[in-house]
Amino acid sequence: MKFGILVNEGPYQHQASDSAYLFCKAALAKGHTIHRVFFYHDGVNNSSRLTEPPQDDRNVVARWSKLAADHGVDLVVCVAAALRRGIKDENLAPGFRISGLGQLVESGIQADRMVVFGD
Amino acid sequence: MSEAVAKKFMFVNRTAPYGTVYALESLEVVLITAAFDQQVALVFVDDGVWQLKKGQQTKGIETKNFSPTYRALEDYDVEKLYVERESLEARGLAEGDLIVDVTVLPAAELGALMAQQDVVFTF
Numbered sequence: 001m002k003f004g005i006l007v008n009e010g011p012y013q014h015q016a017s018d019s020a021y022l023f024c025k026a027a028l029a030k031g032h033t034i035h036r037v038f039f040y041h042d043g044v045n046n047s048s049r050l051t052e053p054p055q056d057d058r059n060v061v062a063r064w065s066k067l068a069a070d071h072g073v074d075l076v077v078c079v080a081a082a083l084r085r086g087i088k089d090e091n092l093a094p095g096f097r098i099s100g101l102g103q104l105v106e107s108g109i110q111a112d113r114m115v116v117f118g119d
Numbered sequence: 120m121s122e123a124v125a126k127k128f129m130f131v132n133r134t135a136p137y138g139t140v141y142a143l144e145s146l147e148v149v150l151i152t153a154a155f156d157q158q159v160a161l162v163f164v165d166d167g168v169w170q171l172k173k174g175q176q177t178k179g180i181e182t183k184n185f186s187p188t189y190r191a192l193e194d195y196d197v198e199k200l201y202v203e204r205e206s207l208e209a210r211g212l213a214e215g216d217l218i219v220d221v222t223v224l225p226a227a228e229l230g231a232l233m234a235q236q237d238v239v240f241t242f
Binding site: 006008040041080081100101102104105106108109114116118119 | 126128140141144147148151152154155157237238239240241242
């Protein structure tokens with residue numbers, strides 16, 4: 001099955017990003033496809049490469065970057081939501097790209113299922 | 120970008136219009152989805168029903184009053200607006216308190232409607 005994923009909450013404050021990541025890992029392990037992960041609302045903060053969690057904690061941002069590198073998952077950050085929150089190309093972590101909301105709608109059209117992770 | 124088959128997109132709005140940005144940013148997705156010529160329906164449940172309340176005044180919180188946008192939705196062919204009856208009643212609201220024409224449905228019927236959608240976004 002081809003999944004579209006929407007992440008609506010930022011890292012650490014909320015479990016949404018963790019759950020979305022674990023869902024993607026599990027889906028890929030079962031042979032499913034992740035069409036795209038779209039980051040919206042505070043979810044755009046998952047893409048900041050300036051994030052530095054304590055060493056004994058998981059690195060939410062780096063984990064997403066690794067998922068993109070290992071599986072070619074398309075990580076898209078909403079431009080309008082990103083600019084509101086100080087996320088730009090210059091502080092974007094590897095594997096993420098900034099684009100418009102049309103990418104979310106297109107993912108809804110292309111994917112068999114859209115799964116929303118939020119509050 | 121044109122797609123031969125339009126999908127049914129439903130937007131479930133659960134939060135008050137101010138206090139968090141969900142309602143405002145949800146509207147942005149709604150407008151883009153309509154621009155993609157998809158079938159769009161909006162649902163207002165829980166505190167989301169406040170998004171449609173008449174007479175919103177936001178000067179005191181120095182935030183933009185975006186409620187007029189709901190009245191502009193029909194210009195984008197977004198005409199399916201559903202409000203959950205239980206949510207309205209629990210907040211002492213009636214259909215006449217809302218700034219747009221809506222269809223008021225009980226939760227059970229809304230659930231059946233959700234089951235018919237291709238894509239459900241919750242904000």
